[in-house]
Amino acid sequence: xxxxxxxxxxxxxxxxxxxxxxxxxxxxxxxxxxxxxxxxxxxxxxxxxxxxxxxxxxxxxxxxxxxxxxxxxxxxxxxxxxxxxxxxxxxxxxxxxxxxxxxxxxxxxxxxxxxxxxxxxxxxxxxxxxxxxxxxxxxxxxxxxxxxxxxxxxxxxxxxxxxxxxxxxxxxxxxxxxxxxxxxxxxxxxxxxxxxxxxxxxxxxxxxxxxxxxxxxxxxxx
Amino acid sequence: xxxxxxxxxxxxxxxxxxxxxxxxxxxxxxxxxxxxxxxxxxxxxxxxxxxxxxxxxxxxxxxxxxxxxxxxxxxxxxxxxxxx
Numbered sequence: 601x602x603x604x605x606x607x608x609x610x611x612x613x614x615x616x617x618x619x620x621x622x623x624x625x626x627x628x629x630x631x632x633x634x635x636x637x638x639x640x641x642x643x644x645x646x647x648x649x650x651x652x653x654x655x656x657x658x659x660x661x662x663x664x665x666x667x668x669x670x671x672x673x674x675x676x677x678x679x680x681x682x683x684x685x686x687x688x689x690x691x692x693x694x695x696x697x698x699x700x701x702x703x704x705x706x707x708x709x710x711x712x713x714x715x716x717x718x719x720x721x722x723x724x725x726x727x728x729x730x731x732x733x734x735x736x737x738x739x740x741x742x743x744x745x746x747x748x749x750x751x752x753x754x755x756x757x758x759x760x761x762x763x764x765x766x767x768x769x770x771x772x773x774x775x776x777x778x779x780x781x782x783x784x785x786x787x788x789x790x791x792x793x794x795x796x797x798x799x800x801x802x803x804x805x806x807x808x809x810x811x812x813x814x815x816x817x818x819x820x821x822x
Numbered sequence: 823x824x825x826x827x828x829x830x831x832x833x834x835x836x837x838x839x840x841x842x843x844x845x846x847x848x849x850x851x852x853x854x855x856x857x858x859x860x861x862x863x864x865x866x867x868x869x870x871x872x873x874x875x876x877x878x879x880x881x882x883x884x885x886x887x888x889x890x891x892x893x894x895x896x897x898x899x900x901x902x903x904x905x906x
Contacts, residue, residue, distance in 0.1 A: 643827045660827055692894075693829060700866040704878070707865065708885050719856040726863035728851035732894070735828050738835065743844050761841045765834045778843035779850045796838055810862075816847045 601671045603653045605680035612655060615677050616645050619670065628669050640665040658690065694734050700727055729810075730782045736774040737764035739795075739804060741783070746816035749775055749783050753820070755804045760795055763803075767792040773804055777816070784809045860886070864894075 603612070619642055626637045643660040650656075659667065668684040675682025690697050702725045710721035741749065745759030755775060767773060767788050775783045786804035795803050854862065869878050875893045883891045 641825050643825070691829075695866045697868075698866075701868050702865055703868045704870070704881065704885075707867070707882065711885050714856070723856060723859060725865055726859050727866065728854065728859065729862045729864050730851045732864055735831070737833065740835070742841055743847060746848075760838050762835050762837050765836045777848055778841065779848050781848055781851055792836070796836065 601655045601657070601674065601682055602685045603655065603678060603680060603682045604675060605678070606653065607678055607680065609650050611678070612650060613647060615674060616647060616655075616657065618677065619674060620645050623670075623673075625666060625669055625673070628666055631666070633664075638664075642670075654685065660691075694731055700725075730776075730780065733774045733782055733785075736772060736785075737767045737788075738774050738776050739763045739767075739786075739788075740776045740778055743778065743816055744819040746777055746783055746811070747813065747818040748820045749806055750809055750811050750813045750815065752806050752809060754789075754802045754806065755786060757795060757798055757801050757803050760803050763792055763795055765792050767795070772807075775804065775806070777811075781811065781815075783811045860888070 622639055622641055624637045625640050627633050627635050629635075641662045642665065643662075644658075645660075646658045648656045648658065659665075659670065661667075661670075667687050671682050671684040706721075707725060710725050713720070714722045739755065739760055740762040741755060741759045742761055745755065748759075749755055761778060764773070768791055769788055771788045773786050773788045775786055777783060784806045785808040786806045788804050789802045790798070794801075851862075865882070867878065867882075869875065873881075879891050879893050882888070
């Protein structure tokens with residue numbers, strides 16, 4: 601962030617601190633959402649370096665927070681103005697700058713190896729898609745219920761083997777096999793407690809099937 | 823009010839019944855053969871600034887000879903699926 605006047609470091613830090621917690625933000629002029637002030641939660645702002653009018657910081661925020669807007673709002677509070685100079689996303693959900701982070705050169709080299717018969721590098725780069733679902737509450741189901749779910753059937757309670765302990769009603773949940781494969785996304789119809797205690801009824805309705813039909817044998821009647 | 827980032831949430835699994843899985847069907851995601859790995863796979867890609875996510879997805883489709891690929895929207899994470 602570039603500040604538009606010389607501001608004392610203590611003031612800068614204090615103002616940045618004010619921008620943690622709940623903030624109100626109006627989406628910028630050119631935005632793909634309705635332009636009305638909305639609440640966003642800033643979990644943390646860590647200042648790394650202040651050099652003259654330039655401030656380098658990491659901001660951990662809720663999805664949908666505009667960083668450019670955050671910088672200019674900070675400038676407003678400082679009453680001198682400020683703008684965002686450079687931005688890098690260092691984390692989005694389960695994706696962060698770890699050993700899985702790959703650039704295009706590495707990908708293209710791994711692809712050439714693969715075409716030459718060596719898939720080791722490509723296997724390391726490509727992550728199972730289940731990784732993208734690891735922040736959703738899970739319900740793990742029996743082999744015998746898998747193909748029905750693949751055909752879009754509701755998940756009935758007898759099919760449930762294991763589940764996240766904190767599911768509410770009407771929440772987005774991921775249905776998994778006992779081998780850890782994602783089967784479908786669904787909407788919970790009961791709480792974890794109810795799913796554990798009851799024997800009859802519907803645990804979740806399927807919204808989006810991921811697994812190919814026929815991966816597991818059909819144990820249900822047409 | 824202190825809210826934690828979604829990835830800090832501590833998820834816990836509880837058993838309803840005890841059950842085993844038949845090894846003849848399906849397979850653990852980490853054991854998927856390369857073709858299926860690509861079909862049901864994603865890449866945590868370090869996108870250079872400049873080209874749009876959409877352009878980068880097009881390059882990846884070309885490099886990997888895929889018929890379908892997409893990116894995770896604001897996640898900016900190209901997700902490879904369905905090889906030709």
